[in-house]
Amino acid sequence: MSGKRVFSGARPTGKQHLGNYLGAIRNYVNLQEQGYETIYCVVDLHAMTTSFENLRELTAEMVLDWMAAGVDPEKSIIFVQSSVPEVIELAWYFSTITPLGWLLRLPTFKEKVRAQPDNVNYGLVGYPVLMAADITLYKAEVVPVGVDQAPHLEFTREVVRRFNHLFGPVLVEPQALYTDFPKVLGIDGVNKMSKSLNNHIEISASPEEIHQRVMMMVTDPQRTHRHIPGRPEVCNVFSFHKFFSPKEVEMIDRECRTAGIGCVDCKKILSRNISDYFAPFRQKRQELASDPSLVWDVLEDGRKRAKSIAEKTMAEVREAIYSKKPAGG
Ligand code: SF4
Secondary structure, three states: OOOOEEEEEEOOOOOOEHHHHHHHHHHHHHHHHOOOEEEEEEOHHHHOOOOOOOHHHHHHHHHHHHHHOOOOOOOOEEEEHHHOOHHHHHHHHHHHHOOHHHHHOOHHHHHHHHHOOOOOOHHHHHHHHHHHHHHHHOOOOEEEEOHHHHHHHHHHHHHHHHHHHHHOOOOOOOEEEEOOOOOOEOOOOOOEOOOOOOOOOEOOOOHHHHHHHHHOOOOOOOOOOOOOOOOHHHOHHHHHHHHHOOOOHHHHHHHHHOOOOOHHHHHHHHHHHHHHHOHHHHHHHHHHHOOOOHHHHHHHHHHHHHHHHHHHHHHHHHHHHHOOOOOOO
């Protein structure tokens, strides 16, 4: 048992897809089962920098998926970011001690500007400050990150160091917990799996829907004919086999290279395995969804637990800020 406190946030994106599952949810469950004190937050305030649409529905669907996949509200705190408004107050304090240059140089800001050039809002620039508040409000000691997210966490650490330097050692500098966040490509085999690109496969999809989507997956472009051998290492279908088909993966590797198996049969194996893998999940999701108030009860319980941590932190933060004396005074 580690016992360390972990914080992770995810934007409300509704029903989750294979990319969300392999990249985040699976890890949420693992950390919870490894004995970390896990706090999982639906970061609706961050989502608003892109869109205000359907935040309630998207939240409920995502949390249902988390729970059906094994995130257990008895073991983990699951809550919505905006339901603990202290985070906004802390973000404001942070914004007054954060040089603008720190924000503008972050790669994510540039990416966001490229992604939504018509909506370059103030929140988009400041969102790493809010993220720093998310993490530190709950005094998280570790934050699971992929290598590409490391600059965000380093930013948070810088803000914490600056705050503690100015006001005293109040906040915890979080450590990165580098986890295996595989880049999961969509069925187009080119872009990261994403709902907005409609190249995703939902984990709650029916076996028929899974089959349909898997059959649309792009394979090794060199394999233009059944008799031409393929290269599993460049085929996205094979990447999924590595996770979902432990029994067949060696056979597929061999048979693909010798044209012993065709792509259609290969995909049939994959769609069956994905479907079997998520069968218990679908069953559980259906049970959970039969009680429409369940998700909201879980989030309310999570809010209370999160708020009690947040209130303690904020009492210390306010005391530190408002008791500051002039330098040398
Ligand atoms: Fe990809 Fe399978 Fe076709 Fe080989 S046989 S190219 S692994 S889909």
